[in-house]
Amino acid sequence: MSEEQTVSLVDVLEEDEELEEEASAVLAGSDSDHCSYPQGYVKRQALYACNTCTPKGGQAAGVCLACSYKCHEGHNLFELYTKRNFRCDCGNGKFTDAPCKLFHDKEDVNGLNKYSHNFFGEYCTCGRPYPDPEDQVEDEMIQCVLCEDWLHGRHLGCDVPDGVELQEMICESCMTTNVFLWSYAAHLAVPGGAVQSETVAAKEATSSLRAQTDEAAEPSRKRGRVEGKEGPACRLKALEASGVKRVRSGAVFWPSGWRSELCRCDACQGRLAEAGLSFLPDESDTVLAYENKGKRQEGDAPAPDPLMSALDNLNRVQQLEIIHGYNDMKSELKDFLQTFAAEGKVVTSDDIRQFFELQQSRKRRQVDGRFHCA
Structure with missing residues (x-):
């Protein structure tokens, strides 16, 4: 393994904790027990595409979280993260001899669903899978808030700004399709590639983006209040008339609250x-907003501990055996991993396999009936 690819166990654990928290929020925002189909076109939900049931070459289809568990267990699934305004396809006319186990009365086609190459495990303008076994470049993938495709940072046509996790991105293709967004971008988007015309005073160049848009829109607001016949003044027209320009190329990043x-x-x-x-x-x-909803729901109704649920179905002797065995294994695994963390070494799959092989070997040498009822 090259030096650039080497990470310490501490790095792995910290990254794993962040990913687990993010995944937990995504899943907690959707129902894991009931098919979402009866809810219609759900505003936003976690979705999957089943490569086993609807492979490339067929019709694109998406299934909800519950159906991914109950109807497609063991299948080859593509995780789509979240999609908006989507109705679960599981078991409809796109699935041959694979009915939905959770909800049976479904229409053959959900005509308002939108699909992309994501549903066949392809992403970005490069059309590659994720993770890509042939791509050796470490690169973050970012989702466009309009087309909802995922794009590599290096394929956005712009620099990825700091604090990207708190921003939203619109890809260049969507910006080009919806030209009016460039007028908003000149005032509201994260700075980067913006160019002002010579008619804009230098003082405006150093003022806040919010102050620029308010100042530009004020004359139109006054006219709207006086005339009062055509409703509120158009803020977009005021921005277009301000003379502020932005280079129309590359993806655009937007700060929190820009939609308002x-x-x-x-x-x-x-x-x-x-x-x-x-x-x-x-x-x-x-x-x-969807993830925050999931975090709130998870906090209100914490998931049951799988270990404790299993213990409820065992007798006292079996419970003691499992608890002691679990605690011993947990303690030994912690000590084992701490040696790697202390030395900043990488834990390989061979290391983990050898650890559990040693555990199995010790277990076989143990005397049966270690724990007895008093």
């Missing part, structure tokens, strides 16, 4: 609806 700055006038709402983007001004549409 979008214009709500009738013309802009109509434009969003026509483009299929009516969800965009909704702050609760964000993945962060």
